[in-house]
Amino acid sequence: MDFNGDLSLKVDVHPLVKLLWESGVQYEAKVIESYQRDHSEKSFRAIDPEKPASEALAKETLKAMQDGIDIIYQGVLISGNKLGRPDLLLKTPGSSSLGAHHYYPMDIKLTRIDATWDDGNEKVPIEQFWQIYFYGELLEHVQGKRPEKGYIYKTKSRILPIPLYKAPKNYEWSVNQLENYLQGNAFGAEPTINSNCGLCDWKDSCRSWADEKQDISLVYYVGQAMKLGLNQLGIRSIEDLAAQDPDYLTRKVIELKNQGFFWNAMPADLPAKSVVRAKIHLSKKPVIHNPITFPDAEKEIHYDIEDDPTQDFVYLHGALLIEKGKEPKYYAFFAEHRDEERTITEHLFDFFNQHPDATVYHYSDYEKTTLKRLISKHQLDSTSYERLFGKNGTAIDLYKIVTENTDWPLTSYGVKAICKFLGFQWDASDAGGAASIVWMNEYLSGHTSMKEKILRYNEDDCRATSFLKNELIKMQNHTNDV
Template sequence: MRRDDHDSSLGAFYYEAVDIKAGRGWEEREGSKPKFKRHYALQIMFYRDLLARVQGYAPPLGRIINIDSETEEFPCADFEADYASSLREVKLVAANETSEPVLSSVCGQCEWYRKCRRWVEDTRDPTGLFFVGKQKFALKERGLATIDAIAEMDVKRYLRGPEKIPGLGEKSLERMKRRAQVMLAGKPEIRPGFVFPQAEEEIYFDIEDDPTQGLVYFYGMVLQDGNGRDEFMFLQADGPEEEENTVRLFWEFIRAHPRAVFYVYSHKERSTLRALMERYQLDPAVFEQYCGQELDLYKFVVDHSDWPTYSYGIKQIARQVGFSWRDPDPSGANSIAWYNDYLKDTSRKELMQRILEYNEDDCRAMIAIKRYFERNA
């Protein structure tokens, strides 16, 4: 709790809650402006609201102390509307008056996930389709209450006049209709017109990191070439103090493979490497080399296919093509938990082995997805 000077109902001063975090508040993503983490901000906004009810004053800035012991600020006005909306939803939950669920790719770690997914499947809810989300409420207002209705809709009917759906143009509605038809058919649709780059090597690459600590602790790569090579390689940091040395070794790995294609399944690898380059003043020419060699399979999947699933994340898509993970509960969140347990007791080598196998399976899931596209081009 911090005391500062400003008139309030308490006197010529007020109190402000400053939260201590195990990560950083401001984050940058390639091609977009820096943003303050929403979940950090909403927590501060809640504290600010509680204090304002007591002292009659709410400061214009919110603050955290980040993992580097630095104070970070954000304008509270940027989150006022979001906070008010979130507070209304929480009050509905507390009053047992919740609206129906919205299924999305972030739901997998929630304890209500299975129940919500069953409800979505049983009711044929539109959020059973990829990238519908909260748009389903606007769809339902126009009578498009199920996947079946979306699959049969006359798109032009909803482009103008009183039945126009806000925020959804012809292209978006056509894509939604096609995804609904794919869902009803129960099999993926691969669209023609794509090619994979020809290269001497293919490297399927996946990072394990703990964003709460700003720590990258594992780099996994499956290397394949035209001569039958199929090798899993990895670099791991046995503790936070080894992060710099590990990323420097990976920089040398990139430098040693100038004619490879690096396959990933998100923007995370590129943005993480950029942040590490800036943190440790690594050679930017190597990073630019990597960017020129990277292919994001997630973007490829979204651009060139439709699937009978609500999420196009790697776990959902790879399972659609018959791939399975060795671990009974594979997830990035679990990888972080295993690593933090390992840091508490580094004699537990089985935890690092579990991370290794999980990471290798993520890499091999990418291979399975790429091969499926090649077979069904």
């Protein structure tokens, strides 16, 4: 988009993206300092990290490689129209055009591991896998030998090997697409609206295009892989999708899966569900497919977490206690400092134990998985967790209720998208998990007024889950009346 799009349509860079840039630079500097200290016996050369990549720096990098420098920081690799700048190039034995040695790439990543490629011990996002593989291709051109592995540096104890002998899924297609964009051949290149759009500079431009075209990616769960497959069948708009016979579409999707489209683990009923969702999208009215019931409890707790995954830091557990005949009361277990994460989690479990008869509600699996990680991280007692979130836990995930029993004329089934559709409003106009992370970092930097904003946002999140639960009951009652 930066090469072929109308730059006037870009929005300002999101504050969280700026924060991630700054945090990444600071973390990388600390890692490099530590890495040099731990390998002080090895030669080290930095290739002008402050300067942008260029042919001159690529020549300087090649000279360092030919000289056999053990550790090369911010080297520049160029092959034709492809350019890469791995954080580290590390020398290892093995013949190449350089002599009796060659290099493998290592990139430093700040974010917590969370995603899609598994080496048996750890997981890394597929985009990071692509990046290391790309460096491997460049090294093959520069040194005449492709390294067997590259690495992603998370911490000293978590340096993850990435195999470079086989291209990861969709890598070649993605590279070809990028080359087409750079050459100005953007014909047929279309955005796919998904959950990653929120932090992108081009989100408004892409959303306007999708709304104008009524693109099928506006239908919930129609991501890039499904969109590409449906496009092969001539299905491009929501109306196209809504007009399909579900059984016929399911058969055609199976045929295309055998040709490499879609993805192996795609749910068998997704094509038929997508037809239904397209019709609901056009109707602009949500639908309840199955009866929804909730416990008639004297107490309810609506629970929500705020955390910064880039720092592996949970800074707030929020809980809205609702008792029949009383005004709802919000409780905030807030970490004033990073070392209070354990304490606030213990206080949360104490709070749950003080209300053992309360029905606990949350939205999505995130609270459950985060609490499980905190228990392991801080060696906490898991009794309360098991009672609420364990295999037979009593906590109710409203996201599961929504996705299993309802459909909405929305692209996202997130709590904010649904509650805003139903009329709920957050106090802050820029409310969101990303904004909360920025506010917390500002608070830790001395801007104490940010605490009130963080707590207010979290309280609104808790109230939103209560609001949604009540709206689902109203919708259910209306369905029963009809």
